[in-house]
Amino acid sequence: MNFKDNHIISTRDLSREMIDHILDTAERMEPIARGEQRSDLLSGKILAILFFEPSTRTRMSFETAMLRLGGDVLNLGSIDASSIAKGETLADTVRVVDGYVDAIVLRHPKEGAALLASEFSGVPVLNAGDGAGHHPTQTLLDLYTIRRESQLDGLKIALAGDLKYGRTVHSLCYALSLYGAQITLISPKELRMPEEIVNDIAARGAVITESDSIEEAIADVDVLYMTRIQKERFPDPAEYRKVANKLKITMETLKNARPELKIMHPLPRVNEIDTEIDDTPHACYFKQAFYGVPVRMALLGLVLGAIE
Amino acid sequence: MVKETELRVRRIKNGTVIDHITAGRALNVLKILGLPDSSEGVVSVLINSHGKYGKKDVVKIENRELKVEEVDRIALIAPNATINIIRDFKVIQKKKVHIPSFVEGVVGCINPNCISNSNEPITSKFKVSTEDTDIKLRCSYCGRVISENIAEHLL
Ligand SMILES: [Zn+2]
Numbered sequence: 001m002n003f004k005d006n007h008i009i010s011t012r013d014l015s016r017e018m019i020d021h022i023l024d025t026a027e028r029m030e031p032i033a034r035g036e037q038r039s040d041l042l043s044g045k046i047l048a049i050l051f052f053e054p055s056t057r058t059r060m061s062f063e064t065a066m067l068r069l070g071g072d073v074l075n076l077g078s079i080d081a082s083s084i085a086k087g088e089t090l091a092d093t094v095r096v097v098d099g100y101v102d103a104i105v106l107r108h109p110k111e112g113a114a115l116l117a118s119e120f121s122g123v124p125v126l127n128a129g130d131g132a133g134h135h136p137t138q139t140l141l142d143l144y145t146i147r148r149e150s151q152l153d154g155l156k157i158a159l160a161g162d163l164k165y166g167r168t169v170h171s172l173c174y175a176l177s178l179y180g181a182q183i184t185l186i187s188p189k190e191l192r193m194p195e196e197i198v199n200d201i202a203a204r205g206a207v208i209t210e211s212d213s214i215e216e217a218i219a220d221v222d223v224l225y226m227t228r229i230q231k232e233r234f235p236d237p238a239e240y241r242k243v244a245n246k247l248k249i250t251m252e253t254l255k256n257a258r259p260e261l262k263i264m265h266p267l268p269r270v271n272e273i274d275t276e277i278d279d280t281p282h283a284c285y286f287k288q289a290f291y292g293v294p295v296r297m298a299l300l301g302l303v304l305g306a307i308e
Numbered sequence: 309m310v311k312e313t314e315l316r317v318r319r320i321k322n323g324t325v326i327d328h329i330t331a332g333r334a335l336n337v338l339k340i341l342g343l344p345d346s347s348e349g350v351v352s353v354l355i356n357s358h359g360k361y362g363k364k365d366v367v368k369i370e371n372r373e374l375k376v377e378e379v380d381r382i383a384l385i386a387p388n389a390t391i392n393i394i395r396d397f398k399v400i401q402k403k404k405v406h407i408p409s410f411v412e413g414v415v416g417c418i419n420p421n422c423i424s425n426s427n428e429p430i431t432s433k434f435k436v437s438t439e440d441t442d443i444k445l446r447c448s449y450c451g452r453v454i455s456e457n458i459a460e461h462l463l
Contacts, residue, residue, distance in 0.1 A: 089428050112423040112449025116430060131421050133450055196453075 004305035007118040007125045010134040016178040025298035033294040041306045042071030048101040049075045052108040065296035094120045124303035139171045141292040149262045150222045158217045160186040161227035163193035177204035184217045185210045188243040219256040226265045250274040323370040325392040334365035336459045340381045380408040385459045415461045422450040
């Protein structure tokens, strides 16, 4: 499978075979990501970090991935202090930067920005989130976490929290539908997953059910994927507190959980998961954050042609 | 109001007649074709003309034979339109419009946060799909779908 010079814009462009190949590659990268092995696979290569909105975690994860593979990182710094303030288009910025580097990681507040960048870039563009659009490396690291900590085939997963605005859960569901997952959706009625997405995912082969209680759903799932509910989504703070307390995981919530249950969360969390859970074998969210590194290493190695 | 009969008499010698346009959409058709600005010939429009199957609009363009790509865009707002190419007062070609699978620079995205609505040097792009008789346009940049009132979003 050849990913050389490919852009990574959306997981919807990826077939199951492509995703499996990325995850296999990530697995080979893990000892290097942990610092147990040294690598100079990307020695001499430079990655541009082009972030038009801050996301420290994603940025650090990409930087770590590049550095662990012996490559270098060129951080374009705070964009609002530079060209964008002078009114330069993204297209022009990309055309300039692609002359300096071997690949570009882009984060941008506008939807479709990554696709636009790929149209103007001679080097591979990796989308690190564009507006409410796509964030493929997050989806791939979620899939990788599930594969490493649970199982992707025949997966039973419950998604809880803000399913309406949470783009990470939308693209995760699209990807999981390639694996025929059984998906249970748990959310307050204000934040239910948009119907067209539910229909799309079902049409692609996932089995979808809706539930309104985590306690009920939890007995039957391998993975519980929590997302944060933002206070701003609720006009009435009392309404928010009611909902937030209902969708909060405590030791009590896990009473009926299977011992193998894994809890995931894209982080940062506020109080959706009680810190008591952190020390149980269910907690998977910090590992999940780490898994972003081997996954991004795999992607960088593949698009730069250092790995086939 | 101009009387329909006055217009109907005016047959054209050479050019294109777009017939069976969904009633009320003739001006949108002109917009898609960039008319009358880009036309050397004369354009005439019949609105709410009485056809065999109810009301329809008709557009006649003199001295210009429309290209397939131009014509197919019309299908987005007038899926029943027919295109008649006229030479020397005779219809030498008559065909229905086909809904294109992709359109560029015709419609603007409805998502205000879409990169295609900013100051970038790109044109809007949409994948076109049809479900029953409904046309759906999916923005290639942000993925947002336009399924209603497409004519309102013409650029
Ligand atoms: Zn758009």
